[in-house]
Amino acid sequence: MNIVIIGAGGVGGYFGGKLALAGYPTTFIARGISLDTIKKNGLQVKSILGDFHVYPEVTDNFEVIKTAGLILLCVKSWQIEVIAQKGIIGDRNFDQHRSPGQNISLIEGENIALFNQCQQQNINIQDTRRNLITQGIELKPLVGQTFYIGQVKLLGIEQCQPCRSLGEKLTNDNLSQQQVIKVFTDKAGIRAAIISNGHIEIGMPITIDSADL
Numbered sequence: 001m002n003i004v005i006i007g008a009g010g011v012g013g014y015f016g017g018k019l020a021l022a023g024y025p026t027t028f029i030a031r032g033i034s035l036d037t038i039k040k041n042g043l044q045v046k047s048i049l050g051d052f053h054v055y056p057e058v059t060d061n062f063e064v065i066k067t068a069g070l071i072l073l074c075v076k077s078w079q080i081e082v083i084a085q086k087g088i089i090g091d092r093n094f095d096q097h098r099s100p101g102q103n104i105s106l107i108e109g110e111n112i113a114l115f116n117q118c119q120q121q122n123i124n125i126q127d128t129r130r131n132l133i134t135q136g137i138e139l140k141p142l143v144g145q146t147f148y149i150g151q152v153k154l155l156g157i158e159q160c161q162p163c164r165s166l167g168e169k170l171t172n173d174n175l176s177q178q179q180v181i182k183v184f185t186d187k188a189g190i191r192a193a194i195i196s197n198g199h200i201e202i203g204m205p206i207t208i209d210s211a212d213l
Contacts (some may be wrong), residue, residue, distance in 0.1 A: 001069050002070075003019055003024055003104050004065055004071065006075060007029070009074065010118065011074040012075075013043060014027070018042075028056055029059060029065075033122075036112050038058040079199055082152055084194065084197050088103075088112050104194055106130060109133045109135075109187075111165045111187040115183055121172075127163070128189075137206050142192070143157065143159060146195065146208075147207060149204050149205075150204035150205070151198050154192040155192060157192055157193055161184075163181075
């Protein structure tokens with residue numbers, strides 16, 4: 001029985017890795033850096049219950065689902081809950097106030113695609129470490145304005161410029177940390193404050209507060 005793991009993050013990586021370690025035929029579906037890393041180096045898991053290293057099958061082709069006897073869906077939730085002035089429940093920055101706009105971060109999906117195209121890379125959308133990926137709207141003009149995602153009200157605080165951590169995460173043999181930071185300067189999204197409680201779901205529209213028009 002072939003077991004397919006969709007998502008090679010903390011949950012999928014651990015449980016899928018354990019299945020592979022136990023000898024079960026296991027295939028991971030991954031993208032971007034995760035795909036390339038597992039192909040090259042295998043899957044390394046560090047856990048308080050014991051570290052291990054396995055070499056499972058990995059692909060970005062969803063056709064493998066057709067022959068799966070078991071599928072584990074281990075991707076992030078399609079919906080997040082947000083609290084005013086605190087952030088996203090479960091996020092590492094929840095109720096942290098080290099810097100303005102730490103509640104939530106957004107980046108344009110078009111800028112990720114442009115980075116991949118121009119730099120001949122294949123980074124995944126979550127590799128940018130932003131909370132939300134948008135499509136079809138320019139984010140920079142939202143700085144200083146109130147806007148809505150669905151019914152949740154937010155205030156654009158500042159541009160989210162690329163940091164050293166982002167540069168280190170995306171660097172490879174063909175692209176230096178400095179090059180990553182330079183390419184993403186003014187294209188790495190914005191930070192925003194959350195003004196009202198609510199839920200944000202995939203596909204919700206972003207609208208400008210009419211009072212700001």
